Amino acid sequence: MFKKVLIANRGEIAVRIIRSCRELDISVVAIYSEADIDSLHVRLADEAICVGPAPSNQSYLNIAAIIEAARTTKAEAIHPGYGFLAENADFARAVENAGLVFIGPSPEAMDVMGSKTSARRAATEAGVPIVPGTVEPLTSFAETKATAEQFGYPVMLKAAAGGGGKGMRLVRSGEELLSAFETAQAEAASAFGDSSVYLEKAVERPRHIEIQIFADRHGNVVHLGERECSIQRRHQKVIEECPSPINDSDLRARMGECAVKIAQAVNYVGAGTVEFLLADATREFYFLEMNTRLQVEHPVTELATGFDLVREQFSVAAGNALSFSQAQIEWKGHAIECRIYAEDPDNNFFPSPGTITYLREPAGPGVRLDSGVTQHAEVSIYYDPMISKLAVWGRTRQEAIERLRRALAEYEVAGITTTLPFFRKVVNDAEFISGQLDTGFIARFNERQASVTAVPEPIVETDMAIIAAAFAYLNRQEQQSAHTNSHVTSRWKMSGRSAALNARQNLIENASANRRKQ
Numbered sequence: 198m199f200k201k202v203l204i205a206n207r208g209e210i211a212v213r214i215i216r217s218c219r220e221l222d223i224s225v226v227a228i229y230s231e232a233d234i235d236s237l238h239v240r241l242a243d244e245a246i247c248v249g250p251a252p253s254n255q256s257y258l259n260i261a262a263i264i265e266a267a268r269t270t271k272a273e274a275i276h277p278g279y280g281f282l283a284e285n286a287d288f289a290r291a292v293e294n295a296g297l298v299f300i301g302p303s304p305e306a307m308d309v310m311g312s313k314t315s316a317r318r319a320a321t322e323a324g325v326p327i328v329p330g331t332v333e334p335l336t337s338f339a340e341t342k343a344t345a346e347q348f349g350y351p352v353m354l355k356a357a358a359g360g361g362g363k364g365m366r367l368v369r370s371g372e373e374l375l376s377a378f379e380t381a382q383a384e385a386a387s388a389f390g391d392s393s394v395y396l397e398k399a400v401e402r403p404r405h406i407e408i409q410i411f412a413d414r415h416g417n418v419v420h421l422g423e424r425e426c427s428i429q430r431r432h433q434k435v436i437e438e439c440p441s442p443i444n445d446s447d448l449r450a451r452m453g454e455c456a457v458k459i460a461q462a463v464n465y466v467g468a469g470t471v472e473f474l475l476a477d478a479t480r481e482f483y484f485l486e487m488n489t490r491l492q493v494e495h496p497v498t499e500l501a502t503g504f505d506l507v508r509e510q511f512s513v514a515a516g517n518a519l520s521f522s523q524a525q526i527e528w529k530g531h532a533i534e535c536r537i538y539a540e541d542p543d544n545n546f547f548p549s550p551g552t553i554t555y556l557r558e559p560a561g562p563g564v565r566l567d568s569g570v571t572q573h574a575e576v577s578i579y580y581d582p583m584i585s586k587l588a589v590w591g592r593t594r595q596e597a598i599e600r601l602r603r604a605l606a607e608y609e610v611a612g613i614t615t616t617l618p619f620f621r622k623v624v625n626d627a628e629f630i631s632g633q634l635d636t637g638f639i640a641r642f643n644e645r646q647a648s649v650t651a652v653p654e655p656i657v658e659t660d661m662a663i664i665a666a667a668f669a670y671l672n673r674q675e676q677q678s679a680h681t682n683s684h685v686t687s688r689w690k691m692s693g694r695s696a697a698l699n700a701r702q703n704l705i706e707n708a709s710a711n712r713r714k715q
């Protein structure tokens with residue numbers, strides 16, 4: 198096993214990786230940007246090296262500085278986490294050329310999966326169904342038109358160099374095609390520096406289901422079952438579950454087998470995820486893309502299977518055989534994860550950076566919080582605003598939802614706006630509870646919310662403190678004067694939250710009505 202590794206990432210995933218390093222007695226080198234000097238991952242590491250200024254392209258994406266940091270500290274391997282350089286084949290090559298171990302698959306496997314058209318060719322060669330469409334980029338509008346007519350509208354235009362829905366266009370008819378083709382090409386060029394687009398038939402009301410796979414250097418490949426990721430907004434996953442509420446062991450086995458075939462086809466090593474679209478009506482599934490990294494939502498698989506995927510990543514990268522066989526993988530109970538963002542759900546999920554002035558994190562039975570922040574932490578404008586992932590486990594989906602409700606009520610963050618209130622509504626939504634999830638869930642949920650009277654947020658600790666202080670103040674006023682002036686409005690502010698109090702008898706109502714306004 199490695200004695201020392203460098204983590205080329207920040208936030209909750211760096212903290213998550215450090216935890217497995219501690220268990221394996223691996224010494225940890227953190228890297229950080231000038232904006233992150235006081236952050237949790239830096240404090241938890243054994244050593245930390247600044248790799249540049251706040252903007253990612255000068256720090257967390259600075260390949261030369263990161264490799265230099267690994268050399269200086271004599272780290273043997275680099276774990277890239279997710280995002281940043283995790284799926285950058287040039288980075289993986291640079292790491293190997295420096296004589297270090299990249300915790301991930303080969304650069305060649307990353308190259309195949311990095312291009313969505315070559316990934317579709319690899320899947321087809323492996324005998325795995327892909328969404329009907331082209332496996333080469335479209336070369337002209339005439340070809341695009343003929344191909345769209347061949348497969349039949351509606352179709353999707355997608356960036357060949359993309360993934361995750363960036364540069365994606367739904368086209369319902371021939372009239373929309375030219376402008377969609379041009380904008381898709383322009384978006385692909387600006388986002389990926391490659392204007393190539395290809396075409397897929399659009400799958401109606403699909404579910405997004407992905408399979409976690411794991412492979413070692415000895416030819417063993419296993420799958421760890423599915424994750425349901427159909428609840429997305431702007432192609433960002435919001436809630437993930439394991440197992441899928443469909444919970445169909447035959448479907449799991451068939452999808453799992455396909456995912457393993459794809460991994461074998463590219464000599465995959467390490468943790469990876471094969472994404473599928475599942476057509477609701479026919480139960481047919483199609484390969485979508487493969488992510489060659491540890492994913493944000495890996496905790497739900499860990500909770501349902503009991504394995505530590507990061508520990509296994511280190512073990513496999515050190516050359517060991519997988520510590521478990523397919524037959525030893527069992528799924529128990531149900532896990533659900535919510536991604537908690539510093540975003541305002543009442544303002545189209547606009548980022549809400551700032552200082553966390555008060556933090557109470559949930560814990561207790563079946564609750565796992567992968568957090569990257571502490572009280573007084575600054576949520577910076579420079580990086581992804583996800584502050585934590587709240588994952589719960591229950592023996593049944595129902596029990597998991599009950600735990601999620603309880604944990605969401607315990608969770609309190611002041612000073613910044615978060616998506617916690619959004620999740621508190623989702624976990625009480627009848628459609629979510631029913632598990633009938635498809636990719637239109639968020640749109641329908643928003644429609645329902647618009648016509649529903651708002652459920653009051655629970656009174657939280659910061660509100661209690663405001664109310665207590667206001668009572669104490671008014672009591673003293675009463676003692677000092679003959680009568681209370683009920684027309685006086687006082688404003689109370691604490692930990693970034695405030696309440697306007699108009700009269701003593703209205704104290705509590707006003708405090709709770711106003712407490713969300715900052």
Ligand code: MV4
Binds near residue numbers: 328353400404405427
């Ligand atoms: C699709 C699709 C329908 N048909 N492809 C791909 C990336 C993902 N973030 C969105 N993607 C989709 N690709 C075809 N051929 C529908 C979606 C899609 C979607 C997929 C999963 C979860 C939520 C979604 C929301 C909108 C569109």
